[in-house]
Amino acid sequence: MNYGFIGFGNLATAIYQGLKNEDNLRFAYFDQIRKNVELPFLQLEELTAFADVIFLTVKPQNLTEVLQQLQPLPRDGKVVVSPVAGKSIAFIENYLGKVQPIVRIMPNLAIAYKKSVTAFATHHPNNERVNEIYRVLTKLGKVVEVDENDFDLFTSVFGSGPAFILAFLNVFRDKIREFNLPDAEIDELLVQLTEGTLSYFSENRSRCSIEELIRNVTSKGGTTEAGLNYYYEHHIDQLIEGVLEAAKNRSIEMSKNELN
Template sequence: MTESNRTIAFIGAGNMSASIIAGLVKSGYAADKIIAANPSTGKLDVLKEKYAINTTQDNNQAVAQADVVVLAVKPQMMADMLNALTVDKASLNKKLFISIAAGIPVARFQQLISQEAAIVRTMPNTPSLLGLGLTGLYAAANVSDADKQFTDTLMSAVGKTVWVESEDGINNITALAGSAPAYFFLFMEGLVKQAEKLGFSADEAKLIVEQVANGSAQMVQQNSDKTITELRQQVTSKGGTTAAAIASFESNNLDSVIQQAVEACINRAEEMAKQM
């Protein structure tokens, strides 16, 4: 079996599944090798019409036909969904399972599927919906190099990937990428509020902050020979206006605030994993 002709079943047809499917088809993956399963038909009909993939309301049918199973249901629904599968364990042991559900450890998946099941946990962030995501990945010890490469290719359909060596590393990725878009949005919210206080309209304030954020990200991408610190220093003239603003951030211990936020996110991820 070559990598390009594996049959992939997506269990759950939400936004993330739709984005990965779109990326796969766009990259040339055969649509007839993709199955989406979902309890209701609305999302399935849209996916079938847009991408000419196969669809079903029967999870067992999708899993039975698949070489690779992408688990994309909500974490709180995962156990019930997997317990309802009637596909025999011997068959499941031959498949690659890829989870995009937050908080569920490999050991729990192997309890629900099979102790021998090959599991890769992934943590894509919301910019993946635009093909601009960052996905963290962790593979159980029994996952082959070929399966790791396949998973990397799959998640690269919606952005870039970073592998972690230990399962705890998924919680770190959650704090640094999975949850991090909200951190940037929070900072952008603050700037919008200040712009409005200074007399700009809501539309003008949003435009200013949006363009600055987009331009800043592009400068980082297009200056790969420079560190982010170097780029910041280029904007910060000694004794100038930007230096005054940076000094204010530093006097209020911005680094410490960021560290505390990241640690709080990791701690909560660890708590959630124990509840699954």
């Protein structure tokens, strides 16, 4: 099967990295600027003819222009996949028609390492190629079939989530610098802390809630309790929830403006 990327930025690169070693997949891309990458560059008309699956990996503000360019090109038998935030299947159908099989996904950059959590929605659930795309995506992490009405929340947590978690880790990183360790060693320690915490959660999640796991680390009158008291007294949990809410609201705003 041939996969074609329209736009080859960070997300397209991550999807390609996750898929490039899969059997029987061939790749090409089109972008306004030719990239120094290993897969072939094709003009848009050539890419559309080449691809069985067309990925719309462009920024939301550029999607309308791309769809207008795709509109007159032959697309029989092809599937269009869109990870564009805030842009619904109906929006794409306005340009490509309801007969066109369209898949809306929302992965994150961990898809490059086969660790993504990816939302999946389509109006063509019985299309063979649509189902094949679903199967391929399951090789790149966890795939969740999500109603399109829930994409805004999903995007805020799982699409944007890695950036928020890294921002939190960056606070740890700045604090660890007080040890005067080399940055590379600090990063290694942060990776170990994160991996260890995730292993602790993963190994115990079937029998313990997150709250119980936190209590297991917390001694009365100890350092962890002091830090957690500050965390809750200053409503940091609510601030983090506000971060997710702001991301969700921006996705909703983009959806409302999608016909403009």
